[in-house]
Amino acid sequence: MEPRxxxxxxxxxxxxxxxxxxxxxxxxxxIVFRPLNLTDRSHILLVYxxxxxxxxxxxxxxxxxxxxxxxxxxxxxxxxxxxxxIAAKVLKGSTAIFIDGIPYAYSxxxxxxxxxxxxxxxxxxxxxxxxxxxxxxxxTNLSLIRRKISHLNxxxxxxxxxxxxxxxxxxxxxxxxxKPELLEEVRRRLQTIRTNQLLDSSYIxxxxxxxxxxxxxxxxxxxxxxxxxASLLAGKAAIIVDGSxxxxxLPMTFWAGFQAAEDHYERxxxxxxxxxxxxxxxxxSGLLPSVYVALTTFHPQMIPLxxxxxxxxxxxxxxxxxxxxxxxxxxxFEGLREAGLRLPKAIGSAVxxxxxxxxxxxxxxxxxxxxxxxxxxxxxxxxxxAFPSYSLALPFRILRFPLLIxxxxxxxxxxxIGLLFIIIHLVTLKSFGVPYLKPVAPxxxxxxxxxxxxxxxxxxxxxxxxx
Amino acid sequence: xxxRTVILGLFVLLVLLVLPGxxxxxxxxxYAFWIGTALDAGKDGKLVKSAQVAIPADFKSIREGGGxxxxxxIVLTASGQTVGDLIQQIQDKLPRKVFLGHRRAIFIGEKLxxxxxxxxxxxxxxxxxxxxxxxxxxxxxxxxxxxxxxxSPFNQFSSIVAVDQDRYCRLGDTAxxxxxxxxxxxxxxxxxxxxxIAPKNEQEKHEVIEVKSVAIFNRDLQMVxxxxxxxxxxxxxxxxVLQNLLIPEEMETGNITIYESNLKKNIRTTIEGDRIKAYxxxxxxxxxxxxxxDIDISVSKERIPLERKLNExxxxxxxxxxxxxxxxxxxxxxxxxxxxHREHPYKWKExxxxxxxxxxxxEVTVKVKIKIQNTGAIxxxxxxxxxxx
Numbered sequence: 001m002e003p004r005x006x007x008x009x010x011x012x013x014x015x016x017x018x019x020x021x022x023x024x025x026x027x028x029x030x031i032v033f034r035p036l037n038l039t040d041r042s043h044i045l046l047v048y049x050x051x052x053x054x055x056x057x058x059x060x061x062x063x064x065x066x067x068x069x070x071x072x073x074x075x076x077x078x079x080x081x082x083x084x085x086i087a088a089k090v091l092k093g094s095t096a097i098f099i100d101g102i103p104y105a106y107s108x109x110x111x112x113x114x115x116x117x118x119x120x121x122x123x124x125x126x127x128x129x130x131x132x133x134x135x136x137x138x139x140t141n142l143s144l145i146r147r148k149i150s151h152l153n154x155x156x157x158x159x160x161x162x163x164x165x166x167x168x169x170x171x172x173x174x175x176x177x178x179k180p181e182l183l184e185e186v187r188r189r190l191q192t193i194r195t196n197q198l199l200d201s202s203y204i205x206x207x208x209x210x211x212x213x214x215x216x217x218x219x220x221x222x223x224x225x226x227x228x229x230a231s232l233l234a235g236k237a238a239i240i241v242d243g244s245x246x247x248x249x250l251p252m253t254f255w256a257g258f259q260a261a262e263d264h265y266e267r268x269x270x271x272x273x274x275x276x277x278x279x280x281x282x283x284x285s286g287l288l289p290s291v292y293v294a295l296t297t298f299h300p301q302m303i304p305l306x307x308x309x310x311x312x313x314x315x316x317x318x319x320x321x322x323x324x325x326x327x328x329x330x331x332x333f334e335g336l337r338e339a340g341l342r343l344p345k346a347i348g349s350a351v352x353x354x355x356x357x358x359x360x361x362x363x364x365x366x367x368x369x370x371x372x373x374x375x376x377x378x379x380x381x382x383x384x385x386a387f388p389s390y391s392l393a394l395p396f397r398i399l400r401f402p403l404l405i406x407x408x409x410x411x412x413x414x415x416x417i418g419l420l421f422i423i424i425h426l427v428t429l430k431s432f433g434v435p436y437l438k439p440v441a442p443x444x445x446x447x448x449x450x451x452x453x454x455x456x457x458x459x460x461x462x463x464x465x466x467x
Numbered sequence: 468x469x470x471r472t473v474i475l476g477l478f479v480l481l482v483l484l485v486l487p488g489x490x491x492x493x494x495x496x497x498y499a500f501w502i503g504t505a506l507d508a509g510k511d512g513k514l515v516k517s518a519q520v521a522i523p524a525d526f527k528s529i530r531e532g533g534g535x536x537x538x539x540x541i542v543l544t545a546s547g548q549t550v551g552d553l554i555q556q557i558q559d560k561l562p563r564k565v566f567l568g569h570r571r572a573i574f575i576g577e578k579l580x581x582x583x584x585x586x587x588x589x590x591x592x593x594x595x596x597x598x599x600x601x602x603x604x605x606x607x608x609x610x611x612x613x614x615x616x617x618x619s620p621f622n623q624f625s626s627i628v629a630v631d632q633d634r635y636c637r638l639g640d641t642a643x644x645x646x647x648x649x650x651x652x653x654x655x656x657x658x659x660x661x662x663x664i665a666p667k668n669e670q671e672k673h674e675v676i677e678v679k680s681v682a683i684f685n686r687d688l689q690m691v692x693x694x695x696x697x698x699x700x701x702x703x704x705x706x707x708v709l710q711n712l713l714i715p716e717e718m719e720t721g722n723i724t725i726y727e728s729n730l731k732k733n734i735r736t737t738i739e740g741d742r743i744k745a746y747x748x749x750x751x752x753x754x755x756x757x758x759x760x761d762i763d764i765s766v767s768k769e770r771i772p773l774e775r776k777l778n779e780x781x782x783x784x785x786x787x788x789x790x791x792x793x794x795x796x797x798x799x800x801x802x803x804x805x806x807x808h809r810e811h812p813y814k815w816k817e818x819x820x821x822x823x824x825x826x827x828x829x830e831v832t833v834k835v836k837i838k839i840q841n842t843g844a845i846x847x848x849x850x851x852x853x854x855x856x
Binding site (some may be wrong): 185286296297298300301305308310311313314315316318322406408409410411414 | 477484485487489491492494495496498500502521523526566567568569596598627704
């Protein structure tokens with residue numbers, strides 16, 4: 001029998017254990033060692049992190065120790081034999097209890113974080129429907145989902161990644177609805193993650209997405225438990241990472257990015273109209289500047305005469321070519337938006353007022369920029385805010401610029417070439433084996449029922465749902 | 468080495484992408500928008516071409532309320548032998564590139580029309596810049612140039628005024644495309660609306676355009692005559708391009724005015740030996756605008772005889788118009804030849820060469836079928852004038 005490595009085992013002597021832990025937690029100011037000397041002269045040592053422990057429960061433990069050493073009164077405790085294991089648990093928020101003369105330790109889960117309350121998701125607000133959003137705590141988030149789907153087939157598979165961060169994350173799915181191949185593929189890709197840090201769900205997204213160099217997001221993210229629940233019921237998998245209020249949903253299709261959670265709560269006729277509007281605005285957000293430039297500089301015969309004379313009149317004496325003008329204004333707008341995003345609220349509004357006044361009013365008045373361009377840029381800006389999914393709005397925002405340059409160089413022909421490349425890319429793109437444009441391309445049976453419009457739920461089976 | 472090739476390839480791609488478009492790229496302000504063309508016969512058989520060209524800067528000042536009454540356009544004139552040469556001559560007078568894609572109207576002086584427009588039509592079909600929706604007019608007793616110079620209070624461009632007016636003055640709007648299609652067919656001769664320039668008077672400070680006649684062309688595209696007023700409307704009705712029609716008719720006890728829309732025509736032809744017969748059926752439904760007779764239109768018993776009477780009257784009138792055109796000008800502007808072509812294709816092959824001789828002798832029977840669908844708010848005329856018995 002080989003001699004066991006003694007250092008890692010919990011010793012009978014509390015002093016030895018204490019020393020070992022003190023050694024492990026050197027320079028860790030947040031870890032509290034609390035020795036207790038009981039009336040029967042036995043010694044007890046509690047090791048915990050102050051800010052992560054529920055102090056009332058801790059007091060209960062102490063009194064339990066003092067009276068009877070009856071830990072059964074505490075529901076959540078485990079017996080642990082190894083020092084390293086106990087150290088890991090302490091770091092996760094558990095309280096370690098060493099009793100002199102016993103060669104193992106108890107680990108009690110008295111975790112109580114200071115955590116954000118469940119609040120309305122700020123980026124995915126809805127007028128009708130549930131108002132709760134994910135928080136940063138994994139357990140809270142899982143409970144939010146479980147409350148929506150109280151079925152034994154809802155599975156939460158626990159994983160851990162990040163050598164230093166030791167972050168836990170969960171793959172959620174519904175057994176019997178999710179395709180086994182998809183689940184297998186998700187597990188396989190998750191195993192390839194080699195990282196020492198995992199601070200947000202986006203870290204996982206980057207490791208497991210299909211195409212690294214695609215502008216389009218291949219994994220959806222959401223703050224809403226109801227969206228996650230609906231997606232799970234539609235056969236998708238969700239990844240929820242501890243410390244991140246954004247759950248990942250996969251596979252993602254292009255159309256999912258056009259759907260707000262509210263789409264399934266409002267009446268379907270209104271939703272269908274809004275979805276068409278969104279699609280139109282999406283096209284506008286990508287194409288409006290380039291088509292304007294192409295039409296005015298290459299194909300003036302396509303603009304109605306009265307409109308063209310107005311445009312022509314407002315362009316008299318403008319020093320820049322239309323392409324440069326549009327490019328400048330678009331850059332200014334993107335700059336304004338980026339600056340406004342990070343500034344404190346009080347300054348942010350000031351910046352946008354100054355920006356709008358300077359760009360919109362003064363530039364036109366001074367004759368640097370023609371008025372139609374300001375309208376085009378403003379229209380494009382509004383259109384780009386109409387996406388329910390922020391991450392899907394980004395590719396449209398970026399692609400606007402190459403399309404604009406193509407439109408300025410080659411006219412509508414250039415815009416068509418650019419669009420062709422984008423469409424080729426989109427139809428070849430796959431997210432976890434699912435074509436990105438499904439069910440429109442490749443065309444699926446009854447594809448229209450829940451994509452571009454939404455039919456009444458009576459006519460849409462759950463497998464056709466496209467959340 | 469490999470990296471260099473890639474960089475070079477990318478550079479070539481970029482150059483290829485950017486350069487080829489540059490030659491076609493024109494800022495909107497580098498174009499001179501040609502709104503209307505006038506073609507006239509000049510001295511010594513020369514062709515005179517005038518262009519109405521938009522001035523965007525003036526357009527702006529009108530919008531801002533500054534120079535009211537500004538024209539926002541200039542009229543340039545050049546004379547020469549061919550239309551292509553004239554376009555270049557006008558281009559020489561402009562600092563911006565001539566742009567024909569937005570031309571709205573072509574005006575042909577009557578003198579030139581009577582001389583023949585065969586030589587100028589080719590250019591319109593060959594030039595890829597030509598807009599087929601451009602309207603085409605003949606200027607009655609005048610020069611096309613004068614139309615371009617009119618100052619209309621409605622629009623800075625008299626060409627656009629003419630086009631808009633054509634749309635609302637019941638004479639259909641005849642586009643260049645329609646004329647070219649008629650020219651290409653054997654069984655129909657082109658007809659196009661004519662413009663009159665009404666002189667200024669005290670009430671009307673501006674010169675006004677009036678569209679009330681139709682010019683009739685022969686096979687060689689020479690204008691041979693014109694019909695005016697009611698006859699011109701009837702011509703277009705039988706041709707099938709009229710949209711709506713106002714019929715003021717004199718009855719025994721007064722007059723009645725009916726507005727007819729949904730106009731339809733139907734021509735059937737028969738050939739018996741040398742005799743060619745055409746049966747024209749004209750249909751329409753409409754509402755009564757004015758009733759100065761004692762007829763109570765709301766009563767079927769009184770309305771149906773009225774309809775019958777109107778139909779009879781109208782049939783005679785249209786028949787007379789057709790006969791007049793047959794005898795006076797001998798040009799098949801109605802497309803009866805086309806109808807024969809459709810119904811008797813083999814016979815048509817034999818007679819199409821001599822259609823101009825045959826047409827005046829075609830026996831045309833016209834049957835008008837007008838329906839009164841809406842009598843207006845009251846049946847009889849204003850109460851008290853003709854009380855119900």
